[in-house]
Amino acid sequence: MSRYERWNSLLELLAENGRLDVEEAAQALDVSAATIRRDLDELARQQMVTRTRGGAVAHNVSYDLPLRYKTARHAGAKQRIGAAAAALIAPGEVVGLNGGTTTTEVARALAVRPELVERAEGAPGRLLTIVTNALNIANELTVRPQVKIVVTGGVARPQSYELIGPLANAVLDELTLDVTVLGVDAVDLVHGATAHHEGEASVNRLLAERARRVVVVADSSKLGRRVFARICGLDRISTLVTDTEVDEGLAAAFTEAGVQVVTA
Known part of the structure; x- marks a missing residue:
């Protein structure tokens, strides 16, 4: 288990119970008590917990965990989902991306699509337009010459790096998108x-409302939940891209409801 995975698990345990004992946490995560103490010291330094x-x-903070603590969860599945979703995007399309670890993987996969990169190097120009309210995605893609970045306004949420509020809505009201992921x-x-x-x-x-089609990207742990x-609603979702661990019956039910299911 990586450091970020441990931090994520510790914060989730703390969110559930309100307090955490070093020995109990060490047993739950199957690591040494010394490791847990170091982790808690670091989380306290970042003001995520209060040491006792x-x-x-x-701590008096939101436990909607910051993006950096989520990146290790289902990392391999999210990368595969990101690549599969990116393959659904055609050069020249206007793509909406919200924030999150899985859409970040979609953005990274789009940035290295051969047909986009090679055409950009051979004939300079924007081959893709990304509209996003995610500051981390905009930051990663701004340096890509083949991608035009449009960032919504709004108030930044430190938990997800997303811009929200009336300013974001005002920008999106003026745009039309080919696809939203x-x-x-x-x-x-x-x-x-x-x-x-x-x-x-x-x-x-x-x-979702501003796009001609909507692709939802979600690992199988998020399916069948609210x-x-x-x-x-499902009527707005064209495609669901998930991992191969998805329950076959649930996947069939989504398909029957009119949603194309892609597994990666």
């Missing part, structure tokens, strides 16, 4: 795509 004698308690916190057959945070869900909903804020 023998453990830690929840949405990372979601959950998607099920009844409630469609959902997110933990209502502000993110609002921007994501508008990204969370707090609705993004869009």
Whole structure:
């Protein structure tokens, strides 16, 4: 287990229980108590937890974990999903991307698509337009000569690096997109795509509404679930890209509901 995976697990345990004991955490994560103490010291330095004698308690911060702590979760599956979703995008299209670890992998896969890179080197010009409310995605793609970046305005959420609020909505109201690739916190057959945070869900909903087609990217752990804020119904989703661990019956149900399911 990597350091980031341990940090993520510790924060999740702390979010569930409110406090954490070093010995119990070491047993739960199958690492030494000394390792847990170092991890808690580092998380306390970053003001993510408050250290106590023998453990830690929840700090007065949101436990919607920052993107850097999520990157190690299902990393291989997310990279495969990102590559499969990027393969659905044609040169010249206008693509909406919201924030999240899986859409970040989509952006990275798009940036190295051979037909985009080679054509850009041979004949300079923008071969793809990306509209995003994710600061980290904009940062990674700005240096790519083949990609035109359009960033929405808005207020930045440090938990996800996404811009939300009326300024983001105002920009998106003026645009039309060919395809939106949405990372979601959950998607099920009844409630469609959902997110933990209502502000993110609002921007994501508008990204979906402004696009001719919507591709949802989500690893199999997010399927068949719902969370707090609705993004869009299944009727807005053209394609679901997930990993090969998806339950076959659930995949068939999404297909029957009119959503193309791609596994990677």
